Amino acid sequence: MQPLIDNARAFGRRPEEFATLAAGQSPEVLFITCSDSRVVPALITGARPGQLFELRTAGNIVPPYASGTPTGEAATIEYAVEVLGVQDIVVCGHSHCGAVGALVRGDDLSTVPAVRDWLAHAADEPRTADPADPTVNEAVQHHVLTQLLRLRSYPCVESRLTDGRLRLHAWYYEVHTGQVREHRSATDAFEAL
Numbered sequence: 001m002q003p004l005i006d007n008a009r010a011f012g013r014r015p016e017e018f019a020t021l022a023a024g025q026s027p028e029v030l031f032i033t034c035s036d037s038r039v040v041p042a043l044i045t046g047a048r049p050g051q052l053f054e055l056r057t058a059g060n061i062v063p064p065y066a067s068g069t070p071t072g073e074a075a076t077i078e079y080a081v082e083v084l085g086v087q088d089i090v091v092c093g094h095s096h097c098g099a100v101g102a103l104v105r106g107d108d109l110s111t112v113p114a115v116r117d118w119l120a121h122a123a124d125e126p127r128t129a130d131p132a133d134p135t136v137n138e139a140v141q142h143h144v145l146t147q148l149l150r151l152r153s154y155p156c157v158e159s160r161l162t163d164g165r166l167r168l169h170a171w172y173y174e175v176h177t178g179q180v181r182e183h184r185s186a187t188d189a190f191e192a193l
């Protein structure tokens with residue numbers, strides 16, 4: 001922890017770099033990814049403060065839209081779309097994902113019931129050709145596409161997709177190489193960006 005505190009102290013000694021951020025934010029992208037510490041959106045994309053609006057959940061799961069049931073995820077998505085007017089939403093899964101791996105392996109999650117119940121939101125059965133593959137890449141990629149479908153169940157997302165004001169992107173990030181792939185609808189495959 002101490003190195004992080006030291007860096008945070010040093011970071012605050014450069015206020016002039018951030019003064020303009022007081023005027024507000026106008027990010028163009030909502031970036032939805034896993035809480036995994038190996039995935040650092042600003043590092044991957046080179047984004048500066050103000051450029052990425054982020055939603056991080058265990059397993060980058062987007063819960064099904066349910067009107068009348070308040071969730072932090074729905075509030076974040078709605079604010080990004082309706083108030084900030086983001087033009088793109090990226091859902092970024094990653095290799096070696098613990099959440100997707102637990103689903104693939106059918107891990108006993110009885111000691112972490114909140115995790116178990118949250119992963120139940122993943123809906124589709126995870127697919128993989130090789131359950132022993134530590135990257136679980138096939139399952140993660142399928143899982144990311146499922147989350148894009150979930151996003152479409154949000155009224156604010158669906159309406160803006162319909163009139164062309166919003167685009168959805170499915171990304172897959174390899175934590176051990178840094179490579180990013182995007183799903184291409186033409187080939188129905190994840191290919192290099």
Ligand SMILES: [Zn+2]
Pocket residue numbers: 034035036058059060094096097098099100
């Ligand atoms: Zn993960």
